[in-house]
Amino acid sequence: MMLRTQHEMDQLLQDLGSPDWETRFKAAESLGRLKRIRAVKPLLEALKDEEEYVREATVWALGEIGHKMAVEPLIQAVNDVDRYVREGAVAALGKIKDPGVVQPLVRALQDHEESMRRAAEEALGSLGPVALPDLVTLLGAEDWDIRWRVTHVMGRTKDRSVLDPLCRALKDENAYVREGAVAALGDIKDQRAVDPLIEALADPNKYVREEAVNALGELQDKRAVDALIAALQDKDWGVRWGAANALGEIGDRKAIGALIASLKDEARYVREGAALALSRIGKQAVPALIESLTDKDRSIRRWAAWTLGKVGDERAARHLIAALEDEDGGVQFAAEVALTEMEE
Numbered sequence: 001m002m003l004r005t006q007h008e009m010d011q012l013l014q015d016l017g018s019p020d021w022e023t024r025f026k027a028a029e030s031l032g033r034l035k036r037i038r039a040v041k042p043l044l045e046a047l048k049d050e051e052e053y054v055r056e057a058t059v060w061a062l063g064e065i066g067h068k069m070a071v072e073p074l075i076q077a078v079n080d081v082d083r084y085v086r087e088g089a090v091a092a093l094g095k096i097k098d099p100g101v102v103q104p105l106v107r108a109l110q111d112h113e114e115s116m117r118r119a120a121e122e123a124l125g126s127l128g129p130v131a132l133p134d135l136v137t138l139l140g141a142e143d144w145d146i147r148w149r150v151t152h153v154m155g156r157t158k159d160r161s162v163l164d165p166l167c168r169a170l171k172d173e174n175a176y177v178r179e180g181a182v183a184a185l186g187d188i189k190d191q192r193a194v195d196p197l198i199e200a201l202a203d204p205n206k207y208v209r210e211e212a213v214n215a216l217g218e219l220q221d222k223r224a225v226d227a228l229i230a231a232l233q234d235k236d237w238g239v240r241w242g243a244a245n246a247l248g249e250i251g252d253r254k255a256i257g258a259l260i261a262s263l264k265d266e267a268r269y270v271r272e273g274a275a276l277a278l279s280r281i282g283k284q285a286v287p288a289l290i291e292s293l294t295d296k297d298r299s300i301r302r303w304a305a306w307t308l309g310k311v312g313d314e315r316a317a318r319h320l321i322a323a324l325e326d327e328d329g330g331v332q333f334a335a336e337v338a339l340t341e342m343e344e
Contacts, residue, residue: 009034013042021051028054032061040067047073052082059085063092071096075104087119094123102131106138110146121149125156132157136165144174151177155184163188167196175205182208186215194219198227206236213239217246225250229258232274237267244270248277253284260292263303275303279310286313293319293335298328305331309338317342 012034015027028046031039039061046058059077062070070092077089090108093101105127108120124131131153138150151169154162166188169181182200185193197219200212213231216224224246231243244262247255255277262274278285289311292304305323308316316338323335 005034009036009038013039016042016046021049021054024049024051024054025057028057028061032057032064035065037065037067040065040069044070044073047077052080052085055080055082055085056088059088059092063088063095066096068096068098068100071098071100075101078104078108083113083115087115090116090119090123094126097127097130099130102127102134106131106134109138109149110141110143114145117145117149121152124153129157129159129161132159132162136162139165139169144172144177147172147174147177148180151180151184155180155187158188160188160190163190163192167193170196170200175203175208178203178205178208179211182211182215186211186218189218191219191221194221194223198224201227201231201239206234206239209234209236209239210242213242213246217242217249220250222250222252225252225254229255232258232262232270237265237270240265240267240270241273244273244277248273248280251281253281256281256285256288259285260288260300260304263292264297264299271299271303275307275310278307282311283313286311286315290316290319293323293331298331301326301328301331302334305334305338309334309341312342314342 012027012030015023018024024046028043031043043058043062047055049055049058059074062074074089074092078086080086080089090105093105105120105124108116109124111117111120135150135153139147141147147169151166154166166181166184170178172178172181182197185197194216197212197215201209203209203212213228216228228243228247232240234240234243240262244259247259259274259278263271265271265274278289286308289304289308292300295301301323305320308320320335320339324332326332326335
């Protein structure tokens with residue numbers, strides 16, 4: 001096997017000097033898949049190839065091999081005349097994970113081309129905390145798109161050292177940046193973010209509020225319960241849905257009454273989210289759910305029956321049997337399904 005690989009390497013290195021560009025292109029790609037350090041120097045020469053497709057394959061191959069010898073040449077390739085070579089060089093630098101790639105990637109994040117910024121964002125996110133000091137500075141950039149991308153990178157690192165800068169970004173003038181900061185705080189999962197995220201529930205932008213309820217669900221801190229109960233009344237159904245899910249993640253019985261009331265929400269997603277949340281709270285919710293089987297609102301009765309089936313508590317059996325005689329066909333069906341689930 002080793003001799004075969006050695007022979008394959010020799011042939012590919014020879015093909016890298018072929019007069020046919022397609023042969024050179026395929027050779028560069030194959031060398032990247034083999035990931036042999038021996039190929040680095042020949043590939044560095046191939047960065048000078050006159051054909052952009054070959055250079056594009058070459059930067060990809062160097063990224064796959066990941067040797068630090070390629071860092072400086074790849075930094076130079078970030079200025080290639082071809083857009084795809086430039087983007088590939090940025091991606092390759094992210095794979096090498098050398099401290100020397102941080103500054104070039106930070107510059108690429110500020111490039112005038114959106115595709116370069118996107119590639120730099122992805123590359124910086126793969127580096128981990130090493131780039132964070134430079135990125136904290138960029139949270140003050142004039143361009144909101146740069147600030148927004150920085151929040152994404154910070155969230156990917158999951159490093160708690162950026163908690164304070166992200167909390168400050170919750171006050172950014174741009175809604176996209178605020179939304180990104182909220183999402184990043186949810187990814188980092190630091191309990192110190194609970195109070196700032198609760199404040200974000202009052203943001204005028206619904207997408208920021210939606211991310212805030214999701215983040216609070218990730219943190220699973222009971223300090224957020226009251227605020228999430230209030231969010232069940234938000235004018236945006238996405239916020240209400242997220243609040244119901246978050247309350248299910250936290251699992252505090254204090255939310256039972258509010259979640260039962262949400263079983264008659266005008267939006268089906270919210271009703272379903274509330275039912276799932278109650279099923280996660282589990283046996284603590286059973287008495288209130290049994291009582292809800294006789295609620296005047298048929299939607300509450302339907303979802304209460306459905307939820308009791310998911311919880312599977314035997315205390316509900318006789319009440320579900322009674323619900324088989326409900327005047328509403330939907331309640332009858334939900335009770336029948338619930339009883340079947342309890343028998344399984």
